Amino acid sequence: MAIRELTYEQLRKKLNKKSLPFTSTDELKPLDTVIGQERALKALQLGLEIDASGYNVFVTGMSGTGRTTIIEKLLQDYSQKNKVPDDWCYVYNFADPDAPEALSLPPGKGRDFQQDMAQLIETLQMELKRAFTGEHYENQKNSIINKLNQEKRHLLQKLDEKAHKLGLKIQPTPMGFQTLVLLNNEPVTPEIFNGLSAKEKEKINRNIQEMENDIAETLRSLARLDIKAQKTLSQLDKDVANFVVEQYIKEIKDEYKSFPEVLDYLGKVSKDIVANTGAFLKHLDKEQEEEETDLLKSPFFKRYRVNVAVDNSRLKGAPVIFETNPTYNNLFGRIEKYPVQGGYATDFTMIKAGSLLKANGGYLMADALEALRNPFVYDTLKRSLRNKELRIEDVTDLYGTISIVSLKPEPIPLKLKVVLIGWNRIYQLLSGSDDDFSKIFKVKADFDYETDSTDKAILQYARFVKRVIDQEKLPAFERDAIAEIIQYGHRLAGGQRKISLEFGRIIRVIQQAAFWAQKENKKSVAAEDVKKAILEFENRHSLVKDKIQETIDRDIRKLIVHGEIVGEINALSVYDLGDFTFGKPGRVTAKTYIGSENLVHIERKAGLTGKIHDKGVYVLTGFFNSKFGDYMPISFSASLAFEQNYGKIEGDSASSTELYVLLSSLARAPIKQGIAVTGSVNQNGEIQAIGGVNEKIEGFFEVCKSKGLSGEQGVLIPASNVEDLALKDEVREAVKSGQFHVWAVDTVEDGLQILTGLPAGKRDKRGKFARNTIYFMVEKHMRELSERSEAYRKSVSEKHKKKTAPKKEAKATGRKEKPASPRRKKPPVKKGKE
Incomplete structure (x- = not known):
């Protein structure tokens, strides 16, 4: 695919007006269904409808996707179909x-x-x-x-x-x-x-x-x-x-x-x-x-x-209990005590039921992590579900302490559905380490965090906003305001093809946009109010981002966004603070020289890289062997460094950046410093998709804006990330005016041409690269390094041979051979601390 410079329209999804057939949310009905969770709903229905042992449900997925609300509503619907226990x-x-x-x-x-x-x-x-x-x-x-x-x-x-x-x-x-x-x-x-x-x-x-x-x-x-x-x-x-x-x-x-x-x-x-x-x-x-x-x-x-x-x-149907604090006593009940002379006593009137018994005949929900944090809860839950009965016991008995009066209440038969909500890694941990887990929780319901951005989904999004408005008695939202919320949903999902199901974040924007509109005495919420809500949220959470930008502005953190330099390039990274992510550039430098160690990664030597990043570095070796190894031995050493980086580096999104800077160093070809790069690369030189593309582009744009936009600056991204773009208005406007650029590339060769202004090169029938191409200069320099290395090796070898060769006997000339002058001994060197 040819190099593509992206247009203003390609930097964010263009909404079809037909998907928003209204002027205000007053014209909409509140959403009464679930968006994009068909897989999870089917799993839940399976677990709830099969009347057999062990068909309890473990729900996974990101928090904020409406899991709890959806499950509670579903359980309430099932509750009405069942008799009161x-x-x-x-x-x-x-x-x-x-x-x-x-x-x-x-x-x-x-x-x-x-x-x-x-x-x-x-x-x-x-x-x-x-x-x-x-x-x-x-x-x-x-x-x-x-x-x-x-x-x-x-x-x-x-x-x-x-x-x-x-x-x-x-x-x-x-x-x-x-x-x-x-x-x-x-x-x-x-x-x-x-x-x-x-x-x-x-x-x-x-x-x-x-x-x-x-x-x-x-x-x-x-x-x-x-x-x-x-x-x-x-x-x-x-x-x-x-x-x-x-x-x-x-x-x-x-x-x-x-x-x-x-x-x-x-x-x-x-x-x-x-x-x-x-x-x-x-x-x-x-x-x-x-x-x-x-x-x-x-x-x-x-x-x-x-x-x-x-x-x-x-009750009007089967009980539905959501235990928000699943301690042992809250779940399984307790036996209270009253003080007597010399200690405590109890009797049957002080037996208190827990959530498990209250939910008997119905449905119990609980947070898996909270349950695991509390002693004895998981094992007691397993035992109760496996034996289909609940024994209310004094928790002090489980600790092995002596109880003044110990009751052993008759166990009560259990028949209920338990729904645990937790992270996927908790599910994997339990299923991998506990043989009983899969027998007790036979159904996994995995909630998605995104769905396809179709016209149907977009309209459902608008109706979801209407539901929140009605529930919280907020002012109506104009169509343009809804469009901004949908664009925010695209951004959270990381692109144009998907829309986020993290409704916790969407609700936050809805509430805050309504707040800003009401503060200005508006009767309805406009697009500018939604933008302000998003901007204000970012401002509240951008302290770390601003501190980093300050170090860049003061040149404490060295970044160059003008001119051309050999062996230096601007890479892009994403900082994830949990509830806020942002991108910032960092400099990657490469030095190549004679040697046989091949590629030396300074961060890896210092233990600052993760396994995925290390894999990306190994891919670079594969690329060089694939591109040049059939025609010459690869014999050079190189060092790569992320300058002024002292934290952990993970991911392979900088592997193409590292390849570009290595090729620049070998070819002695300068790289345009106004262009930053992101993208993974494989051994064939194909650029692959990465995450955080929007944050990375915006992070470099902010640095360029701070240091001065020249009209030649921009970012190289993988072509496969184009549909993931959901850039802010400021960046899109800069692209529209020609002050900033976004290029989409498929191969390393495409990127090299943009970064250096020179073609990468392609071997002809004779296996030669054309002159004045990057690969020609790379190969030429590698040959020179190899020849110098070989010449040096031969020179050292010859000297070694002369030094170790036996001396020839002197010819009989009638003259006495002069004795060799004795070699002066070097004085012993004293070893010690400098």
Whole structure:
């Protein structure tokens, strides 16, 4: 392809008026679809619609492309198609208090059940107290006690009668009964007893022994009566309590008869209240004495509470949760504690659900990087999704620290879709290092950062602006303002063929353009307001750029943009500050000389180059071998340097620049310093596309403008980058007026002719280059270097041979040969520090 100098029209995409068929955004409908993300949407739909294990989605792509907004809207749409999932409650485990039980109920029923249980306990507190203080209960209780007392009196009466027959008297004591001997109905004193005959004493002792046996039996009978009465009273209490409890709990059982787990729990509640009626009433009296307003908050009655961990009563479809801070507790829940003397304690009412449980039956979104930053999150998420259940655990257990009270709540079954959002390198890291990752996240949805700039996409862009205007209540945008925003979208995408999908940046321009328009009391936003918003943004972020330009203006950083010099050229680089990129030129110099080391790259020797840049340097060797190696040995050395550069150099966009300056040095052909160069080159000398072409051109233009535009300055770019141009108005106007130029080249030969004014040259049938061509002069100089190198090598070799050759014997001439004068020894050289 011939050398092309680009025209004003080629430096930015020309918008077709048909693609903007309106005069103001007031005439447009807001965008209700997604621009340019068909691939990602299909992947998301696949992951969300396949009802199989592991079909969770990992979303990649640049931030600011609207990923989160698009995913949230899509999930909300799917949410409306799905039913509302069940509520989940934790209740007291009467068999094992440290292992709370989980109950599922239809949405809204969890809160109802909680209230029903609270009402039940409140009712039972009143009714049980009424039942146990009522006349009927007192009569039954008194009847049992009276019967007990009657039977006791009967036993004691029989015992007393027998004692009387035996001449004894039974007297109750705190320890039981005391047997007294009577004589004439009066107790016998020890003196009287000692005065009795042996026969009388023996009889009395037999009677006492018989009486002691009867007393023991009577005491046992009394104890049996007490036990029987206690059992009867206990049974009475149970019967009364059971009657009251069943009377009121039956209503709840009828309400929840379709839920076997709830009925089973209610049965356990009934048994516990009946079995602990005494404690129930005792704690009731105690709490009332202390004026406790909510009895369910007291330690004893807390066991009858219902902890609604997940309440879906307000949902209209499946839950959609976006966890912005995916810590362990926020995702998987926590078990809170309360202080007690000597430490902390907990119970089932302090179990709190996390986002994973709240999203159960629906969809959970989270940032992958934030999740990975938090300890235990990724492994617990994997385990939960793999096992399809969630175990709420105390995070201190995972750290291995000792917990005062440790609960092991019953795990809850999981069925949900998890969408992680992150960088592509995070996806690659996880998929390459974790075998489980691809089994759990089987779908990757990759969001694009650009799309084809078609008439349809351009109109959608305008409707997107309309949507932002309506959402944020901004003034209308004129058509020319929309055109400037679209051109900005082209620039962000790096060219005319594509338009950016980084809507975060577009929204920023929309907001700031509206701000500048409103500040001037305009009713609508014009193109000049959009330009001002973009310019002001650049000014706010251009401190580094301005500092570099200042060093150029003060000649601290040496740059020449006028005249011609051999072996020097202006290269173009891009500085990326994250949210702002700009281009600036830098000088590349080359020196060629006799040698065999071939190409020496000073930056590479200093460790300032990256692998891609090093590859570009190796390509230069391939070019020389390809272009000249078939006709002569390549024998020269050269050094390349990026002058006044002390940072890392990466990329191969300067490889053509390095080739031009090497050829200039070898040909002794001066390069026009007003022309800067960018472009990659291959071994065949073909110029290849590079990135940042707009920033590079504008960066060199600013330097030329600062040092004075001559009308001969410009930039060489790869022809394949022409459709990537989206230059600023100032540069385009300078090109239009002939003050600045942009050339598009396909080959090194095209570039050489522009840079030196001489043709590169082409071999004729004899394999010779024409005189006064760059390649002729390069080849000639390389031959000269090779010949000098060979001559020097031969000279050194001859001297070495003469020095090491054996001396010939002297001919017999009758004369004595003079002895060789002894060589003077050189004094020893002292070594040391200079």
